[in-house]
Amino acid sequence: MKNNEQEAADRPATHxxxxxxxxxxxxxxxxxxxxxxxxxxNPASAAESTVGQQCMTIVYENGPDVRFDFNYYETxxxxxxxxxxxxxxxxxxLRRGLPGADGTPPRYIATISIxxxxxxxxxxxxxxxxxxxxxxxSKFTNAELIAQRDTVVGIANG
Numbered sequence: 001m002k003n004n005e006q007e008a009a010d011r012p013a014t015h016x017x018x019x020x021x022x023x024x025x026x027x028x029x030x031x032x033x034x035x036x037x038x039x040x041x042n043p044a045s046a047a048e049s050t051v052g053q054q055c056m057t058i059v060y061e062n063g064p065d066v067r068f069d070f071n072y073y074e075t076x077x078x079x080x081x082x083x084x085x086x087x088x089x090x091x092x093x094l095r096r097g098l099p100g101a102d103g104t105p106p107r108y109i110a111t112i113s114i115x116x117x118x119x120x121x122x123x124x125x126x127x128x129x130x131x132x133x134x135x136x137x138s139k140f141t142n143a144e145l146i147a148q149r150d151t152v153v154g155i156a157n158g
Contacts (some may be wrong), residue, residue: 053152054116060143062097062109070096070110077136081114084129088121089114092136109143116149 048079049055060068074094093113097106116122137145 049115049152049155050151051155052121054119054149055152056114056116056122056147058111058112058114058145058147058151059108060110060141060145062105062107062143066109066143067141068109068143070094072140073110077133077140080136081133084133085122085125088116088118088125090117091115110141 040066047144060066078092078094082092092115094110095113097110099105
């Protein structure tokens with residue numbers, strides 16, 4: 001004669017719909033959390049830059065009367081550039097300058113990084129569209145911009 005534990009083990013498992021969905025949700029949440037933790041632990045891998053890749057960095061200098069409309073830049077200017085430059089750009093970042101530890105204002109109100117996927121296509125788009133893009137700048141800022149194009153020469157991951 002079998003005891004209650006053996007009988008329970010011999011019965012086929014039955015699950016109601018709610019327990020199956022809750023279990024699936026828990027598994028999905030755990031997978032998403034694992035992915036997020038991995039990305040946060042190694043943010044350099046999220047950028048996917050490679051040695052030899054080019055990047056355009058643009059900074060807008062801060063000052064007492066400087067204005068910068070981050071919403072306009074993100075919702076209008078960035079999509080304009082992405083549409084005009086197409087696949088020549090692999091990644092486009094807009095960052096807001098933060099005050100120093102002592103409360104001093106940031107030197108740059110905004111920093112932009114444009115990761116270039118195809119330098120020849122990027123240059124062709126710039127030659128064709130740069131005047132129109134420059135004309136849009138006054139709609140979001142009165143700050144002076146400084147631009148520099150670089151080539152990645154080294155990458156370190158922690």
